[in-house]
Every structure is written in C-alpha cells, then in structure tokens.
Amino acid sequence: xxxxxxxxxxxxxxxxxxxxxxxxxxxxxxxxxxxxxxxxxxxxxxxxxxxxxxxxxxxxxxxxxxxxxxxxxxxxxxxxxxxxxxxxxxxxxxxxxxxxxxxxxxxxxx
Amino acid sequence: xxxxxxxxxxxxxxxxxxxxxxxxxxxxxxxxxxxxxxxxxxxxxxxxxxxxxxxxxxxxxxxxxxxxxxxxxxxxxxxxxxxxxxxxxxxxxxxxxxxxxxxxxxxxxxxxxxx
Numbered sequence: 605x606x607x608x609x610x611x612x613x614x615x616x617x618x619x620x621x622x623x624x625x626x627x628x629x630x631x632x633x634x635x636x637x638x639x640x641x642x643x644x645x646x647x648x649x650x651x652x653x654x655x656x657x658x659x660x661x662x663x664x665x666x667x668x669x670x671x672x673x674x675x676x677x678x679x680x681x682x683x684x685x686x687x688x689x690x691x692x693x694x695x696x697x698x699x700x701x702x703x704x705x706x707x708x709x710x711x712x713x714x
Numbered sequence: 715x716x717x718x719x720x721x722x723x724x725x726x727x728x729x730x731x732x733x734x735x736x737x738x739x740x741x742x743x744x745x746x747x748x749x750x751x752x753x754x755x756x757x758x759x760x761x762x763x764x765x766x767x768x769x770x771x772x773x774x775x776x777x778x779x780x781x782x783x784x785x786x787x788x789x790x791x792x793x794x795x796x797x798x799x800x801x802x803x804x805x806x807x808x809x810x811x812x813x814x815x816x817x818x819x820x821x822x823x824x825x826x827x828x829x
Contacts, residue, residue, distance in 0.1 A: 637818070646720075646807050646823040647758070691757060695818075702748070702809075702818060704758040 606630040608705035610692050615711045616682055624677045624708045626692030637693040637702065638666050638677045647691055650677065679710075687712045716742050718810050720821025727798055727828055735793045735824045737808030743788035744810035749781075752805040752823075764791055798828040 607629040616622040628636070635654040639647035653659055653668035653675060665678040677690055692705040717740040727733050737747060746765050750758040762778075764770040764785035772778045782794040791810075795802055808821040 644805075644825070646820045648820070649818070693758075701760070701763065703760065704750075706757045 606694060606696065606703045608692055608694055608703060610690075610705045610708045612706065613709045613711070615713060616679075618682055618684060618712055618714050620682050621678065621680050622682060622710065624679075624690050624692075624710065626675045626677070626705055628673050628675070628692070628694050628705075630673075630694050630696050630703070632696040633670065633694065634697075635695045636666075636668055636675050637691075637695060638664075638675075639691040639693060639704075641689045641691055641707070643688075650690075652695075682712050684712050684714070686710065716810070716819040718744075718808065718819045718821040720808055720824055722824055723822060724825040725827070727826070729799055729828055730797055732794055732796045733798055733826060735795075735806055735808070735826075737791045737793070737810065737821050739789045739810045739819075742810075744791070745788065746811050747785055747791040748809045748811075749783060749791075749793050750807045750809070752807060758807065761793075795826065798826070800828045802826065803828045 609627045637652050638650040641647040651666035653666050658667045663680045668675045689707040689709045691707045693702050695702050719738045721736045749761045751761050752758050760773050761776045762770045762772045762783050764783050766785050766788050770783040785791040805823050807823040811818045
C-alpha cells in the first residue's frame with residue numbers, strides 16, 4: 605500500500621516563507637506532485653519532481669529526496685491569496701496512478 | 715495547455731435517482747481518465763481509473779455497480795451515480811492524462827448534493 609503524511613494545518617504571516625513537508629512510503633515510485641486547492645475548487649498543478657533536488661518556479665520551490673521518501677514545498681513572499689490547501693501526491697505504478705495525501709491547509713495572516 | 719472540461723459544475727438530485735457527470739479533454743486525447751471523490755475537509759480519494767475502450771479499474775471499497783464509468787472515446791469519460799443516496803453527496807473531480815507526456819490535468823469538479 606501507500607502512505608503519505610502531511611501536516612494538517614499551518615499558519616504563516618504575509619511576506620514570510622513557509623515550508624510544507626510531505627513524507628511517503630510507496631512501491632513503484634515514479635514522481636511526486638504538489639497541487640494547490642482553494643476551497644470548493646479543483647486542484648491546480650504546482651510542481652512535479654522526479655529526480656532528487658530542488659526545483660524552483662517563481663515564488664514556489666519543491667524538493668525531493670527519493671532515498672528518504674521526503675519532499676517539501678517552499679512558498680516565499682507569502683501573499684494572502686496563498687491561503688489554500690496544498691496537496692502532496694505520489695505518482696506510482698504502471699497505470700499512472702496518483703495517490704493524494706490528506707493535504708495541508710495553509711492560512712496566511714496579515 | 716491541456717484543458718479538461720467537467721459538467722455539470724453542481725447538481726442537486728433526489729434520493730434514488732441517477733446523475734451523470736461528464737469529463738471531456740478539449741485539446742488532447744486522454745488515454746487514461748481518473749475519477750476522484752472529495753468529502754469536506756478531506757483529500758481527494760481515487761475512485762476508479764478508466765482507459766479508453768476498456769473496463770474501468772475500481773479502487774477497493776468503491777461499488778462498480780453504483781458508480782458506472784464509461785470511457786467510450788479518447789476525449790470523453792462519464793461517471794454515473796446510480797440510485798443516489800445523501801451519503802453520496804460530495805465533490806467529484808475527474809482528471810485526464812496522455813501517454814505522451816504523462817501530463818495530469820484536472821476538471822473543475824462537480825458538487826453533487828443528494829436530498
């Protein structure tokens with residue numbers, strides 16, 4: 605089976621930096637996604653990591669360590685609109701199956 | 715970029731009736747489509763995986779006779795919730811991928827309320 609763990613909730617201040625961690629245990633690992641989901645909306649793609657290391661995309665960066673089964677999403681210069689749930693998802697197996705973690709609800713405060 | 719259209723955005727139905735949700739890939743051919751369900755304050759739970767022209771693969775605990783999935787073409791998959799009950803009320807989201815680049819795109823979701 606698969607096991608994906610994320611913190612349930614986090615709070616951070618506008619303009620600050622926040623790191624959202626994700627640990628996973630899975631077989632047939634292919635890659636790891638991060639998605640952002642605002643309440644009542646579908647998830648939107650943020651990043652996809654296949655290899656170890658840090659990938660930077662504007663204010664968002666994502667890190668992966670395959671050997672440790674660990675990833676994090678780093679959000680810089682936080683804005684109020686970044687308040688949302690952030691979902692870590694593992695892509696594994698031959699049928700492109702993606703399994704989601706429970707998500708981290710981030711609240712950005714002034 | 716790849717666009718997935720999901721319809722309807724929201725629907726209210728009476729207990730015992732059936733509801734069909736459509737998921738279309740607008741500018742690419744989706745060899746595989748996935749259906750997820752999301753209850754309030756919970757994450758996305760995969761219900762089933764469907765490949766064009768073949769039977770869907772359902773996740774453990776999902777009733778295949780209750781949640782009928784049809785993937786008749788490379789651009790359309792449908793999920794029919796049969797004999798709906800109030801506990802089926804949820805947010806249903808489809809996603810589609812292509813074998814070419816393993817892109818993974820979500821539809822906008824359907825809010826189903828069964829009364």
